[in-house]
Amino acid sequence: MTTKNILLLAGDGIGPEVMGEVKKILALIESKGLLSFQIDEDLVGGCAYDAHGVAISDAAVDKAQAADAVLLGAVGGPKWDGVPYEHRPEAGLLRLRKDLELFANLRPAICYPALADSSALKRELVDGLDIVIVRELTGGVYFGEPKEITDLPNGQKRAVDTQVYETYEIERIAKVAFELARVRGNRVTSAEKRNVMKSGLLWNQVVTATHKAGYEDVKLDHMLADALGMQLVRAPKQFDVIVTDNLFGDILSDVASMLTGSLGMLPSASLGAEDASGRRKALYEPVHGSAPDIAGKGVANPLAMIASLAMALKYSLGRPDLADQLDQAISATLADGYRTGDIWSDGFKKVGTAEMGEAVLKHFESLVSG
Secondary structure (H helix, E strand, O other), X not given: OOEEEEEEEEEOOOHHHHHHHHHHHHHHHHHOOOOEEEEEEEOOOHHHHHHHOOOXXXXXXXXXXXXXXXXXXXXXXXXXXXXXXXXOHHHHHHHHHHHOOOOEEEEEEEOOXXXXXXOOOOHHHXXXXXXXXXXXXXOHHHOOOOOEEEEOOOOOEEEXXXXXXXXXXXXXXXXXXXXXXXXXXXXXXXXXXXXXXXXXXXXXXXXXXXXXXXXXXXXXXXXXXXXXXXXXXXXXXXXXXXXXXXXXXXXXXXXXXXXXXXXXXXXXEEEOOXXXXXXXXXXXXXXXOOOOOXXXXXXXXXXXXXXXXXXXXXXXXXXXXXXXXXXXHHHHHHHOOEEOOOOXXXXXXXXXXXXXXXXXXXXXXXXXXX
């Protein structure tokens, strides 16, 4: 059996707690002889700054480069608000994305049937929701230069962030979206602001050309990003795959998270390009933050972290069957009435991190043993 190399970066806040539930599932998979793992752990974020003076060490990045999959918990917290900007906890995550060339961020927004009433929208708008936002992750305004704050002669200051995209960056993320749509609902909606941004105009042109060059079997629509945000909360089930740039993808995926009932429910995958052997570098993480207000209390929702492991099984570890079974275990646990505080309401069983994780583990073990 091929051994898969996995790097665990628990990070800050609730990261170690939710990562602990993933470790239990990995141990079960290995004990059943379904996969063999070589697991390593390291620091990222504020904890890495405390230990090394940087948000991620060169050694940790080297481990990530060699791994078949990297699983990350969360980074950041008020403890590190005063550190130099280049060493802020989030800089560790940004370096991983840049150094591993993880240009494609997949953020599913799935409303499990048992959670339809927990959504901010009416049940009929979200029941059965299953969309994916494909966000370009290594370009755009987060990485463009110049990026600076300068002093002006009149005593004022000027801040500049630069939105930059080249043809190849747009083309490769569009291809990811079209390929993904082919195994889903065969629909892609591309979002930008071509009415006011030159980068948006180029985005629209390149996505259109990429579609025409090899993906005309997929239905393509274009929508201004602000209009798409409105449509996400008006009629979200009209979408299948949404492809957009770094900034709009960041914003729209958080909007989509609230359709599902909680930010604590959403996983994500950040993928690089396939090499000649079909292998790609990949990072998997929940969309939620480090939630320092509840860290250490054992009440965090581990489902997004567990669902991120399911994405790793699908895209990096060669076991989409186990990914499906893990997703089924999450759904069954919610159907049983288990709820952490972020998704709890009257009539359901309020549980903590470990109890929710154990419930998923029990269902998963039953499925893989069946």
